[in-house]
Amino acid sequence: MNKFDLAIIGGGPVGLFATQFAQLHNLNTITFEALNRFGGQVEWLFPNKEIKDIPSYESLSGKDLIKKLKTPLTNTLQPNYRVETIKKEDGYFFINDEYQAKTILITTGLGAFHPKTLPIKVTKTEEKFINYFMTDPTNYKNQKVAVLGGGDTALDWALQLAPMVNSLTLIHRRPQFRGLESSLNQLKCLSNVKISTPYLPKGLQIKDNLLELTLNKIGSNEQSKQSFDNIFVAYGFKSDNRILRNWGLELSGRGIQVDRTMATNIPGIYAIGDSVEYEGRVPMIALGFGEAQIAITNIIAKLFPDKKITLHSTSI
Ligand SMILES: Cc1cc2nc3c(=O)[nH]c(=O)nc-3n(C[C@H](O)[C@H](O)[C@H](O)COP(=O)(O)OP(=O)(O)OC[C@H]3O[C@@H](n4cnc5c(N)ncnc54)[C@H](O)[C@@H]3O)c2cc1C
Incomplete structure (x- = not known):
C-alpha cells in the first residue's frame, strides 16, 4: 500500500496551492480529485472569467490560474478519485482502504457539486x-x-x-x-x-x-x-458535503469547524478553503492560499517536531 506524509483531499485552487507549498517543504504528498480535471470551481464554473483579486496579478483568467498552480507540481496527483472513507489505524489514516497517510488536509470546497x-x-x-x-x-x-x-x-x-x-x-x-x-x-x-x-x-x-x-x-x-x-x-449548483459527517468531523454551519492552526476535531486532520467555516470567513481563493500556509506549517511541526521549519531564507 502506498504511504504518504500527507493526503490532500480535493484538487481545487486551494488543494493545488497546498500541494505546491507542501512540496516546497519536502513533504511526500498525494492529492485526490474526484473529477477528471483539477481546478475545482474555477476550472468548472468560471474558467474564462478574468479574476482580479489574486495578489500580484492585475488580472488573470481562471484557466490560467489553474495552469500556473499545476505547472510546478511534481508530487503525486490522483484525478478521478473520490475519497469515500477515512479510517485511522496504527498511526496512519487509511483512505478508501487503498492509500495510507500520516496526516490529512481536507480541501473539498463545497463538496461534490452538480448543476441544477x-x-x-x-x-x-x-x-x-x-x-x-x-x-x-x-x-x-x-x-x-x-x-x-x-x-x-x-x-x-x-x-x-x-x-x-x-x-x-x-x-x-x-x-x-x-x-x-x-x-x-x-x-x-x-x-x-x-x-x-x-x-x-x-x-x-x-x-x-x-x-x-x-x-x-x-x-x-x-x-x-x-x-x-x-x-x-x-x-446554480447543488453541493453535497454530507460525507464530512461520515468522516466524524465537527461542522460549523455548512463547513468544517477548525481552530487557528486549521486543525479539525480529529487529531491529524486539517481543513482549509471553502470546506471550512468560521466567523468572518469569506469564500475567496487568496484567503484559502493563506490558510494552506498555516495548515502545512503546523502539519510539518507535528510530523517532524525536531525539524527547524525555514519559511524563508532570512528572518528579521
Ligand atoms: C461564479 C463564481 C465566481 C467566483 N469568482 C471569484 C473571484 O473572482 N475571486 C475569488 O477569490 N474567488 C471567486 N470565487 C470563489 C472561489 O471559486 C472559491 O473560493 C474557490 O474555488 C475555493 O477553492 P477550494 O479549493 O477551497 O474549493 P473548490 O474550488 O470547491 O474545489 C474543491 C475540489 O474538491 C473536490 N472534491 C470534493 N469532494 C471530494 C472528495 N470526496 N474526493 C476527492 N475530491 C473531492 C471537488 O471536485 C473540487 O474540485 C468565485 C466562485 C464562483 C462560483
Missing part, C-alpha cells in the same frame, strides 16, 4: 443543445445562443459568449438580476445581446436542427417561441 438542471423533461438528443458548464466560448462562434439565469455565473457566461456569437438572449424569470450590476450594464451596451425578462422556459423541441424554447411570461398568459443553436443553463 432545467425543470423540463429532456430527451438525449435535446440534451446535446443544453450546456451546464462553460468550456471554450470560441466553440460557439457565429451561433445564436441563450443564457438562462440571473446570477453572476449567467452574467459572466453571457459576457464571455457575446463577443463570439451572432446573437445572445439572456433569459431570467425576474426583471431584476442577482449578479453584478456592472456586468449587466456591460451586457446592455452590446448590440447583439437581448435581455428577456420575466420569462420561464416551459418546453422545448428540436426544429430545423435548432432547439426551440417555449417561454412563458410570468404573471400573464403570453407565450413565445425562440430557437437557438445552443443554450447555457446557469441555475
